[in-house]
Amino acid sequence: MRNTQVEIRNDEMHHRGITLADGRYMIFYTFGEQEASAEEFVSTAEREAASPQRTTPQPIRSRQSNNHV
Amino acid sequence: MSELRYNPLLGEWLATATHRQDRTFLPPADFCPLCPTKPGHFPTEVPEPDYDIVAFENRFPSLRRDPEDPVITSDGIYKVEPSIGVCEVVLYSPDHNTSLAKEPVEKIHKLVRVWRHRFEELEKRSFVKYVFIFENKGEAVGVTLHHPHGQIYAYPFIPPVVARELAQSKKYFEDTGKCLLCEIREKESTFEKRIVADNDSFAAYIPFFARYPYEVHVSSKRHLQAFSDFSKAEERDLAAILKQILAAFDRLFDRSFPYIMAIHQRPSDGADHNHYHFHIEFYPPMRTATKLKYLAGSEAGAGMFINDTLPEIKAAELRDLVEPVEWKEN
Numbered sequence: 001m002r003n004t005q006v007e008i009r010n011d012e013m014h015h016r017g018i019t020l021a022d023g024r025y026m027i028f029y030t031f032g033e034q035e036a037s038a039e040e041f042v043s044t045a046e047r048e049a050a051s052p053q054r055t056t057p058q059p060i061r062s063r064q065s066n067n068h069v
Numbered sequence: 070m071s072e073l074r075y076n077p078l079l080g081e082w083l084a085t086a087t088h089r090q091d092r093t094f095l096p097p098a099d100f101c102p103l104c105p106t107k108p109g110h111f112p113t114e115v116p117e118p119d120y121d122i123v124a125f126e127n128r129f130p131s132l133r134r135d136p137e138d139p140v141i142t143s144d145g146i147y148k149v150e151p152s153i154g155v156c157e158v159v160l161y162s163p164d165h166n167t168s169l170a171k172e173p174v175e176k177i178h179k180l181v182r183v184w185r186h187r188f189e190e191l192e193k194r195s196f197v198k199y200v201f202i203f204e205n206k207g208e209a210v211g212v213t214l215h216h217p218h219g220q221i222y223a224y225p226f227i228p229p230v231v232a233r234e235l236a237q238s239k240k241y242f243e244d245t246g247k248c249l250l251c252e253i254r255e256k257e258s259t260f261e262k263r264i265v266a267d268n269d270s271f272a273a274y275i276p277f278f279a280r281y282p283y284e285v286h287v288s289s290k291r292h293l294q295a296f297s298d299f300s301k302a303e304e305r306d307l308a309a310i311l312k313q314i315l316a317a318f319d320r321l322f323d324r325s326f327p328y329i330m331a332i333h334q335r336p337s338d339g340a341d342h343n344h345y346h347f348h349i350e351f352y353p354p355m356r357t358a359t360k361l362k363y364l365a366g367s368e369a370g371a372g373m374f375i376n377d378t379l380p381e382i383k384a385a386e387l388r389d390l391v392e393p394v395e396w397k398e399n
Contacts, residue, residue, distance in 0.1 A: 013182050018116075026125035028117060029183050 103216035130156035170315035178308035192337035207327025242344035250346030270306035280374035
């Protein structure tokens with residue numbers, strides 16, 4: 001079974017991270033054209049997320065939830 | 070509270086994770102913690118309504134970046150370690166009622182790229198030795214939340230199933246100079262009767278040695294070890310063949326088809342694993358429209374699976390349900 005494909009345009013991947021109140025990270029992925037301002041914010045959050053030793057979290061949103069998986 | 074305990078009898082690690090007993094269990098759709106938070110409603114796990122895909126750390130993880138000390142100390146053959154690692158949840162959509170099978174191929178293509186990014190990000194961490202991307206779909210495989218999602222575990226060791234595949238692949242490579250999974254894929258492509266779907270970059274088949282009736286494997290035609298080796302065309306071809314398989318699964322019994330999807334890539338321990346080969350394995354628990362395949366005495370107690378069906382026949386059933394994939398231009 002073969003597929004028909006067309007070239008996909010404007011499909012650049014963007015990601016933007018936040019740190020939740022309890023220190024966990026959350027990364028939003030979007031695709032296509034986007035505003036320029038998000039990139040710097042993302043890299044800061046991801047540096048935080050990538051650190052094996054958790055530093056003091058910088059909560060961007062304070063929230064409680066009843067998660068989950 | 071969680072920790073890693075070593076099983077000296079089997080030579081493998083397991084995690085205790087007592088806090089997971091209290092996690093949310095099959096809530097009604099109106100109280101799904103994975104749906105985006107709606108104005109005036111209870112705060113869910115996801116504070117923003119508009120996204121394509123979201124990845125975040127599990128609130129009830131088996132492995133943590135900053136684990137507690139174990140509650141018990143190592144004693145000779147009984148080794149204990151902190152449960153260091155990462156457990157992520159990957160939400161496929163803000164829509165509670167969709168599934169990967171229902172999503173267009175363009176969305177699956179986006180997910181493939183997110184998987185690649187998560188793999189590349191997680192394997193940068195010094196304590197991560199293996200990044201395991203998977204999905205549990207359906208209550209039949211133990212899902213506790215129906216919102217469409219997958220998971221990623223970044224382990225501090227190579228997990229035992231992958232370790233066995235690595236050992237077999239290494240031995241085959243040393244004996245023959247060939248990749249075992251390349252050989253399997255080529256054998257299935259030549260035989261044809263167990264092929265379910267095929268494109269330029271991937272083949273999907275129910276292997277000669279399938280343990281479950283509808284155990285589809287998707288293997289790359291090029292000798293790749295991980296998402297990070299993929300070309301752009303291979304990312305699209307993987308999305309296309311996944312769309313075909315998942316849609317065929319749902320057509321099989323005219324229902325949302327449960328499965329475990331396990332993505333097997335090379336470890337992230339810095340060693341050479343060129344003898345290994347990227348592939349995806351599906352373990353669907355259904356053997357008929359009304360019957361499940363249980364792991365009973367022989368499977369659970371002795372490790373020998375008994376498959377009540379022939380892969381050649383089940384592959385033909387699925388193959389007849391595979392439809393071409395149509396891409397829409399963005």
